[in-house]
Amino acid sequence: MAFRASLVRLNRAIVYTQNGEPSQVLSALTYKPLPPPAPDTVNIKYLLAPINPSDVNVVQGVYPAKPSLTSLVDGHSDVFVGGNEGLAEVMQIGSGVSGLAVGDWVVMTKSQAGTWSSARNVGAMDVLKLPRADGLTEVHGATMTVNPPTALNMLTNYVTLGKDEWVVQNGANSAVGQAVIQIAASRGFKTLNLVRKRPDLEELTTKLKDLGATEVLTYDDLADRSLTQKIIKDWTAGKGIRLGLNCVSGPDTTSMARLLGQDAYLVSYGAMSKQPLSLPTSLFIFKNLTSVGFWQSRWYKTHTRDDKEKLMQTLVDLVAQGKLKAPEHEILTIPARDSDEVAGQKVRDIFAKIAEGQYGKKVLLKIESSQ
Amino acid sequence: MAFRASLVRLNRAIVYTQNGEPSQVLSALTYKPLPPPAPDTVNIKYLLAPINPSDVNVVQGVYPAKPSLTSLVDGHSDVFVGGNEGLAEVMQIGSGVSGLAVGDWVVMTKSQAGTWSSARNVGAMDVLKLPRADGLTEVHGATMTVNPPTALNMLTNYVTLGKDEWVVQNGANSAVGQAVIQIAASRGFKTLNLVRKRPDLEELTTKLKDLGATEVLTYDDLADRSLTQKIIKDWTAGKGIRLGLNCVSGPDTTSMARLLGQDAYLVSYGAMSKQPLSLPTSLFIFKNLTSVGFWQSRWYKTHTRDDKEKLMQTLVDLVAQGKLKAPEHEILTIPARDSDEVAGQKVRDIFAKIAEGQYGKKVLLKIESSQ
Numbered sequence: 227m228a229f230r231a232s233l234v235r236l237n238r239a240i241v242y243t244q245n246g247e248p249s250q251v252l253s254a255l256t257y258k259p260l261p262p263p264a265p266d267t268v269n270i271k272y273l274l275a276p277i278n279p280s281d282v283n284v285v286q287g288v289y290p291a292k293p294s295l296t297s298l299v300d301g302h303s304d305v306f307v308g309g310n311e312g313l314a315e316v317m318q319i320g321s322g323v324s325g326l327a328v329g330d331w332v333v334m335t336k337s338q339a340g341t342w343s344s345a346r347n348v349g350a351m352d353v354l355k356l357p358r359a360d361g362l363t364e365v366h367g368a369t370m371t372v373n374p375p376t377a378l379n380m381l382t383n384y385v386t387l388g389k390d391e392w393v394v395q396n397g398a399n400s401a402v403g404q405a406v407i408q409i410a411a412s413r414g415f416k417t418l419n420l421v422r423k424r425p426d427l428e429e430l431t432t433k434l435k436d437l438g439a440t441e442v443l444t445y446d447d448l449a450d451r452s453l454t455q456k457i458i459k460d461w462t463a464g465k466g467i468r469l470g471l472n473c474v475s476g477p478d479t480t481s482m483a484r485l486l487g488q489d490a491y492l493v494s495y496g497a498m499s500k501q502p503l504s505l506p507t508s509l510f511i512f513k514n515l516t517s518v519g520f521w522q523s524r525w526y527k528t529h530t531r532d533d534k535e536k537l538m539q540t541l542v543d544l545v546a547q548g549k550l551k552a553p554e555h556e557i558l559t560i561p562a563r564d565s566d567e568v569a570g571q572k573v574r575d576i577f578a579k580i581a582e583g584q585y586g587k588k589v590l591l592k593i594e595s596s597q
Numbered sequence: 598m599a600f601r602a603s604l605v606r607l608n609r610a611i612v613y614t615q616n617g618e619p620s621q622v623l624s625a626l627t628y629k630p631l632p633p634p635a636p637d638t639v640n641i642k643y644l645l646a647p648i649n650p651s652d653v654n655v656v657q658g659v660y661p662a663k664p665s666l667t668s669l670v671d672g673h674s675d676v677f678v679g680g681n682e683g684l685a686e687v688m689q690i691g692s693g694v695s696g697l698a699v700g701d702w703v704v705m706t707k708s709q710a711g712t713w714s715s716a717r718n719v720g721a722m723d724v725l726k727l728p729r730a731d732g733l734t735e736v737h738g739a740t741m742t743v744n745p746p747t748a749l750n751m752l753t754n755y756v757t758l759g760k761d762e763w764v765v766q767n768g769a770n771s772a773v774g775q776a777v778i779q780i781a782a783s784r785g786f787k788t789l790n791l792v793r794k795r796p797d798l799e800e801l802t803t804k805l806k807d808l809g810a811t812e813v814l815t816y817d818d819l820a821d822r823s824l825t826q827k828i829i830k831d832w833t834a835g836k837g838i839r840l841g842l843n844c845v846s847g848p849d850t851t852s853m854a855r856l857l858g859q860d861a862y863l864v865s866y867g868a869m870s871k872q873p874l875s876l877p878t879s880l881f882i883f884k885n886l887t888s889v890g891f892w893q894s895r896w897y898k899t900h901t902r903d904d905k906e907k908l909m910q911t912l913v914d915l916v917a918q919g920k921l922k923a924p925e926h927e928i929l930t931i932p933a934r935d936s937d938e939v940a941g942q943k944v945r946d947i948f949a950k951i952a953e954g955q956y957g958k959k960v961l962l963k964i965e966s967s968q
Contacts, residue, residue: 290883475878497878504875507846507868510890512661517888519881 236596238560239298239343240573241305245287248308248577252285254560254569255305257298260347263320268350270332274368274557275312275341276590277580278401284310284338291523293338307340309591313356313367314341323350331356333371335534337523342573344595354534359546366545366552368590369401374541374550376495376522377405381415384491384518385469389414392462394485395471396420396445396478397498399430401553401588404437406471411438412549418457418467420445420482437551445478448485457485466490466513476501483509492517555588562596607967609931610669610714611944612676616658619679619948623656625931625940626676628669631718634691639721641703645739645928646683646712647961648951649772655681655709662894664709678711680962684727684738685712694721702727704742706905708894713944715966725905730917737916737923739961740772745912745921747866747893748776752786755862755889756840760785763833765856766842767791767816767849768869770801772924772959775808777842782809783920789828789838791816791853808922816849819856828856837861837884847872854880863888926959933967 236258242251263269283289285308295304316330326332334341336352356367387393393410397403398419410417419434421427423444431442448454458466466487472479473496483492483505492515494503509515526534544550558576560569576589607629613622634640654660656679666675687701697703705712707723727738758764764781768774769790781788790805792798794815802813819825829837837858843850844867854863854876863886865874880886897905915921929947931940947960 494881502875503878504873507865507874510865511892521882
């Protein structure tokens with residue numbers, strides 16, 4: 227059994243015992259060092275874990291995937307540990323585990339693993355080794371299993387796009403949207419990126435074009451019939467766009483769907499407008515539109531380990547080639563010296579700010595543990 | 598070259614030269630006997646041709662499939678001949694045609710063939726021989742290429758249902774709906790049939806159950822949460838229904854979609870509510886719903902002659918086994934002795950009645966020609 231001296235430490239996790247607003251129900255809980263790992267499991271140390279929008283929904287109790295109750299502290303009631311995505315380092319390996327070594331970086335393929343913690347024991351099959359590569363930072367690794375694979379899978383699993391073919395997406399400034407722009411550009415696809423009208427539109431357009439966006443338009447622009455005609459007639463030689471990616475729904479998505487051509491796919495992965503996806507039935511009947519949803523958690527459940535390793539390798543290669551940037555971010559470190567009270571307050575405060583929409587950047591948690 | 602003496606006759610067709618309400622723009626036009634068929638074509642005599650709802654939309658000019666302009670009378674301006682579906686008898690066969698004999702029954706696999714006419718010359722590849730069978734009437738044959746294959750394809754092409762598995766459909770009293778009930782029953786599938794609340798609900802329920810419907814409910818019934826819970830929990834053992842068929846759209850279809858389970862397909866073939874298909878995005882993302890459209894015209898375009906022959910054989914077999922009844926119908930005969938003026942008025946009158954919703958029954962045209 228491999229062993230690393232630094233394993234003996236006190237740990238901490240961000241937990242909750244009942245659903246509610248994260249700024250109300252989250253707290254920090256210190257727990258004892260992990261025992262040596264059981265067969266087929268590994269002890270890992272989380273290096274960095276993001277706060278994703280869906281994490282908020284999980285804590286609120288309105289997301290379809292729920293974490294399991296966990297006993298972190300003997301005699302203490304069981305808790306839910308927050309966090310779905312994260313980068314960890316392998317600290318200690320149980321018997322029967324192959325393909326992992328102490329010091330390896332791993333990411334989670336089991337959802338709701340409780341990544342907002344310092345160290346955990348996990349099933350060896352629930353993590354995936356993340357190959358190291360030049361330029362691959364902890365931030366890349368910690369944000370590698372949800373948004374970039376969502377973008378890659380949506381771009382490749384439904385329609386086989388040729389070089390210079392168009393894909394249209396809304397919410398183009400989202401984390402997935404930015405990954406879509408970069409991955410599409412790396413494959414020679416053109417992207418039509420739709421965003422809300424906003425004061426800093428020019429700045430945002432420049433930012434997205436720097437990432438590789440071909441065109442950036444607002445939803446309001448689509449009201450201009452001569453423009454939409456031009457998109458269909460000139461840009462796509464009358465064929466319309468064959469792939470649309472949706473994280474908005476509501477009326478703006480209905481307008482976007484009119485840009486789609488024969489046999490197109492509309493792939494939804496979110497509904498930021500909180501309105502339904504409403505489409506003319508004629509698009510389905512006469513244009514053979516297929517409307518589907520994509521959920522990366524389902525992809526992990528329904529694919530083999532080999533598929534998952536290939537997916538990670540593809541994304542790591544893109545990072546190494548400089549074609550997939552880490553998201554704009556800010557790291558909140560919870561130092562080991564903080565009391566649980568102080569640590570919990572820091573976390574609740576950051577969620578209050580996120581709820582107010584004060585963060586355009588991705589926030590990642592770095593939860594230190596005492597040696 | 599085969600030949601039948603009765604071919605030499607004057608013909609008549611129901612035509613229009615501009616789009617509009619059928620009760621306004623349709624007229625009858627007499628044209629001369631057909632010349633002998635060119636190679637690879639056949640001369641056919643229409644025995645019976647239905648008036649389908651989509652035919653009205655074609656004449657109005659609001660349907661995606663449009664007939665070609667045809668010259669029926671020398672020196673007369675070209676016209677559009679109405680009618681998409683129909684049963685014909687082969688009268689004369691051009692050189693190079695195989696697999697067809699004089700006297701054979703044929704149906705149309707090319708859309709908008711102009712079936713509201715007495716005799717026409719058609720490409721041999723645009724018709725399909727309809728096998729004769731005990732109990733197969735002209736009405737069956739004339740209504741065999743649109744509604745029953747739509748029902749059969751929707752029931753079998755998307756989800757592989759097992760015996761006793763449920764399918765839910767709205768507009769269950771439509772021609773397709775009634776075919777769905779019968780074909781589903783013949784395969785051992787259970788049907789949940791949704792219809793509008795109406796004074797004669799009990800009578801309609803009895804009629805649909807006589808056809809093989811398992812359950813008949815109204816859209817209003819779906820507002821009852823305890824009933825929908827029962828459908829999902831008790832009827833489908835918590836799995837939900839895997840196939841939904843939609844010809845209504847609008848809010849009632851949103852309610853229907855909530856009965857669907859994981860990995861279900863919602864197949865749309867109409868939108869009688871004239872409202873969009875509006876669905877919660879979460880159904881797509883978390884329940885893996887796929888929403889598609891079905892159009893039998895596209896099926897014919899994208900399938901082989903062998904596929905089409907198998908489809909017709911399957912339907913004819915169902916008729917022969919007494920498992921697929923002809924629709925309730927009324928035949929409007931246009932006698933050869935009528936002048937074009939009188940004939941045209943009869944046709945316009947029937948369309949005026951159809952537009953007023955006075956026909957629950959399918960109306961079929963029998964256009965006689967003079968000997």
